[in-house]
Amino acid sequence: MRTDHPLWHAKHIVRMGLLLLLGVTVMIVVRSLLVPDTWGQYGWYRGANVEEQRDHPLQHGGDASCAGCHPEQEATHAAGAHAAVRCELCHAPVALHAKDDAYFAAMPVRRTAALCVSCHQRLAARPADFPQIRPQEHVAEMGGEYGPEACFDCHDPHAPL
Amino acid sequence: MFPELTGYLFPNDVHIAWSLMIVMYPYVTGLVAGAFIVSSLYHVFGREELKPLGRFALAASFCFLLVAMLPLLNHLGHPERGINIIVTPNFNSAMAGFGFLFTSYFIIVLLELWFVFRADIVRYATTSRGAARRFYAILSLGVYDGSAEAVALDKRITRVLAAIGIPMACLLHGYVGFLFGALKANPWWSTPLMPVIFLFSAVVSGIAMLILLYQLAMKLKGTTTDREAVASLARWLWLFMIMSLTLEVLEIMTLGYERAEEWEVISHLLTHQLSISFISIQMVLGGLIPFILLMLVVVMGRFMHDRIHNTLASVSSLLLLLQVLAMRWNVVIGGQMFSKSMRGFRETYVPGLFEKEGVLAAVAIFTLPFVLLLIFERVLPTFDHLRRGPPDDDGLD
Numbered sequence: 001m002r003t004d005h006p007l008w009h010a011k012h013i014v015r016m017g018l019l020l021l022l023g024v025t026v027m028i029v030v031r032s033l034l035v036p037d038t039w040g041q042y043g044w045y046r047g048a049n050v051e052e053q054r055d056h057p058l059q060h061g062g063d064a065s066c067a068g069c070h071p072e073q074e075a076t077h078a079a080g081a082h083a084a085v086r087c088e089l090c091h092a093p094v095a096l097h098a099k100d101d102a103y104f105a106a107m108p109v110r111r112t113a114a115l116c117v118s119c120h121q122r123l124a125a126r127p128a129d130f131p132q133i134r135p136q137e138h139v140a141e142m143g144g145e146y147g148p149e150a151c152f153d154c155h156d157p158h159a160p161l
Numbered sequence: 162m163f164p165e166l167t168g169y170l171f172p173n174d175v176h177i178a179w180s181l182m183i184v185m186y187p188y189v190t191g192l193v194a195g196a197f198i199v200s201s202l203y204h205v206f207g208r209e210e211l212k213p214l215g216r217f218a219l220a221a222s223f224c225f226l227l228v229a230m231l232p233l234l235n236h237l238g239h240p241e242r243g244i245n246i247i248v249t250p251n252f253n254s255a256m257a258g259f260g261f262l263f264t265s266y267f268i269i270v271l272l273e274l275w276f277v278f279r280a281d282i283v284r285y286a287t288t289s290r291g292a293a294r295r296f297y298a299i300l301s302l303g304v305y306d307g308s309a310e311a312v313a314l315d316k317r318i319t320r321v322l323a324a325i326g327i328p329m330a331c332l333l334h335g336y337v338g339f340l341f342g343a344l345k346a347n348p349w350w351s352t353p354l355m356p357v358i359f360l361f362s363a364v365v366s367g368i369a370m371l372i373l374l375y376q377l378a379m380k381l382k383g384t385t386t387d388r389e390a391v392a393s394l395a396r397w398l399w400l401f402m403i404m405s406l407t408l409e410v411l412e413i414m415t416l417g418y419e420r421a422e423e424w425e426v427i428s429h430l431l432t433h434q435l436s437i438s439f440i441s442i443q444m445v446l447g448g449l450i451p452f453i454l455l456m457l458v459v460v461m462g463r464f465m466h467d468r469i470h471n472t473l474a475s476v477s478s479l480l481l482l483l484q485v486l487a488m489r490w491n492v493v494i495g496g497q498m499f500s501k502s503m504r505g506f507r508e509t510y511v512p513g514l515f516e517k518e519g520v521l522a523a524v525a526i527f528t529l530p531f532v533l534l535l536i537f538e539r540v541l542p543t544f545d546h547l548r549r550g551p552p553d554d555d556g557l558d
Contacts, residue, residue, distance in 0.1 A: 009311035012279065012304035013318070016272070019302065023268075031248040044253060124169040124505060134165075 059093035062086065066094065068101060073158055080159025081131075090115060090157060116151045168505030177497045177510050180518040182236035184493045185526060187337045187359060188366070188486055189229045192530075194334035195367010196222035197270065197326060202397070204273075204323035210393040216277055216543040217378065218371055222330075223270050224533040230263075231526050236518055255340055262336055266329045273322040275300075276315045278541045283307045334363040341492060348423030348503075349430065349496040354412050358488075361405035366485035368398040369478035374534070376471060382544065388467050395462070395474040399455040402481055406448045409488065426499045426506070434498045434508065438487045447484020451477035 041047025066087045067074040077083060088094060090110060097107040113135060122132040139146045144153055155161070164175060200218035203211040211218075234240040250260025275282075283305050286297035338359025341350040372394045379386045416427055431439050454477040462470050498507050513519040537543075 006310050006314055009306055009308055009314055012302060012306055012311065013314065015302040015304055016275065020268070020272075027248050030244075034245060034248055121166070121175070123166060123172060123175070125171045125500075125502070 057095070059095040060088050061094035062088075065098075066091075069098070069103070076156070077158045080156075081161050082157065082159065111152060111157075112148050113146075113151045114148070116155075116157075164510070165508040166505065167508060168500070169502045170500040170505035170507070171502060174497075174500040174502070174505065175507065177494065177507070179493055179497060180236060181512040181520065181523050182232040182518045182526075184486070184489045185232040185523050186229070186236075187334075187363075187493070188489045189225055189232065189527070189530070190334055190337050191359070191363030191366045191485060191489075192370050193222050193225040193229055193367075194330040194360070194363040195365065195369075196225060196371055197330040197367070198364050199368055199371050199394070199397070201323045201327050201330075204277075204319055205327065208393065210389045213387045213390045213544070213547055214371060214375055214394070216546070217375060219270070219274060219277060220537045220541070220543050221371060221374060221530075221534055222367075223274055224530040224537060226267060226270060227533055228526060228530045231529070232523070235522060235526070255343060259336060259340075262329070262333050266326070266333050269322055269326045269329055273319055273326060276319045276322065279315050280307055280312050281541060281546065331360055335360045341496070344496075346501060347496050348416075348421075349427055349499070350492065352412060354408060355492075358405065358408045358412065361401055361408060362485045362488050364401045365398065365405045365481055368394055368401060369481040369485075372398065372474055372478040373482075376475060378538070378544070384544075386467075386471055388470065391471050391474050392458070392462055395455055395458045395477070398474075398478065398481065399452075399459050402448075402451060402455065402484075406444075406452065409443070409448075422503060426503050429506065430495055430499055434506065435491050435495050439491045439495070442487040443484055443491055447480050447487055451480040451484070454480075 036046045036048065038047035038049075039045075042050070063074065063077075063086055077087070091097075092108045092110070097103070097105055117133075117135050120132055122134045126132055135150075136146050139150045142154065144150055151157075166175060196218045199211065200215055200222060202208045203215035204219075230243060234243050237243075246257060246260040247264050248260075250257055250264065252258045252261075279301065282297050282301045284307065286294060286301045287305060289297060335356040338356035341347075341359075342352055342355025345351045372391060375390065375394075376386050413431070416424055454473050458465070458470060458473045458477070465473070494510050498510065499505065500507075512523075514521055516522070
């Protein structure tokens with residue numbers, strides 16, 4: 001038998017070819033496992049996701065769910081400039097704090113200046129009559145020292161100004 | 162702490178969403194493409210003077226390729242989902258389309274590496290002992306054919322793979338530029354020149370990195386640097402840096418001469434927010450200075466002592482690596498420093514040291530390819546074949 005023909009020495013190439021083929025097959029299998037069954041049912045997304053989103057338990061209860069246990073804060077809040085800002089916007093969703101009207105975990109605290117400036121940082125794109133500041137400048141003008149909780153030295157977040 | 166903002170910004174223009182990681186990503190991908198092109202100069206175009214680097218450049222390209230996706234995985238979170246882009250690529254999204262390119266390029270580099278190193282793998286598989294022997298045996302796929310015919314076949318396949326690899330490498334990096342160039346809402350990004358500029362600067366960074374890595378490797382090995390190889394790389398570097406820099410300047414010139422509405426913000430961007438990173442670093446320190454230094458190396462190199470020649474080439478390379486990094490920074494960060502309103506700016510962006518996408522994370526990611534290269538060099542030495550001489554070394558390998 002002739003052994004000098006180049007193809008006789010192509011055994012390693014055949015093996016590499018088979019390995020590549022195996023790789024592609026694995027990829028196709030992994031792909032078929034990764035692509036969800038309901039993909040493309042309605043459009044370029046997973047059809048079952050629509051039902052999943054619908055079935056998510058509610059996290060937010062609205063201001064009414066807070067007022068039951070915190071009437072004092074609710075009264076201050078309702079009378080203040082933040083009356084239109086929902087409780088759970090600054091606090092966390094009520095589902096993390098109470099269940100079936102009963103307390104089960106402390107409300108996560110987000111007392112940071114970062115939270116305030118996400119609405120109140122000076123931006124020309126915001127309505128002119130909306131209260132806006134340049135945080136560092138504002139605190140300096142007021143004679144304070146800028147820090148993560150600087151806002152709360154003067155402002156009550158429930159009823160600012 | 163909070164960004165200083167001037168003019169008319171929309172609230173969603175305040176945040177720099179594409180962080181330092183998105184600067185690192187095209188930088189590392191560029192090094193992949195650049196190093197591969199150097200390796201192809203030898204493997205495809207037969208530039209014999211680059212023979213000492215043929216294998217090393219390929220290995221470097223591979224090591225950078227292994228790390229290329231990490232900045233994205235860090236940026237996006239959920240690294241476990243990263244595999245999705247590889248197994249479910251599609252053309253409905255410009256980013257998901259990248260899955261095709263990345264996967265096919267990865268396979269080509271892997272195959273080329275295997276065919277280039279196969280004869281070595283076979284030799285190690287037959288001469289080493291114990292676990293190393295088993296490891297090399299697996300790498301060799303159990304075929305110990307080191308005959309001249311088999312090696313000749315390997316070389317032919319290597320050349321074909323390297324030839325396919327060139328357009329793939331160009332596409333890989335051109336595509337990264339395309340991702341920016343195709344964002345029509347952003348005038349600093351949206352130009353058909355973007356893929357081309359990215360590509361040329363990628364080649365610049367790749368060659369510059371190899372000039373440095375090659376000399377470092379020779380130092381570590383205690384052997385002398387091949388002056389001709391460095392001289393050749395310096396010539397290519399000069400050519401590509403001229404083209405890259407010219408395109409970068411031409412883009413600004415076009416924008417400046419057209420005086421379209423976006424020039425209002427772009428000219429301000431270039432002279433204020435990006436004045437250091439664009440004018441000082443990208444144009445002068447990383448552009449003009451290495452241009453002059455490399456001109457000296459290329460035009461007057463033959464009158465220079467090896468040491469001066471190689472040092473000048475290294476300094477230029479270092480500056481050009483900085484230039485390309487600055488270019489990536491200016492594109493990625495610069496494009497997010499002004500508002501879509503074209504009437505407002507964010508004044509600064511300083512990435513934190515310890516942030517998830519901060520400086521330390523970027524340094525860690527960028528160190529990784531060098532560690533991988535060291536390991537690679539341990540497993541499959543990239544310079545040894547040069548010492549062995551003619552029998553194993555008869556042509557393009």
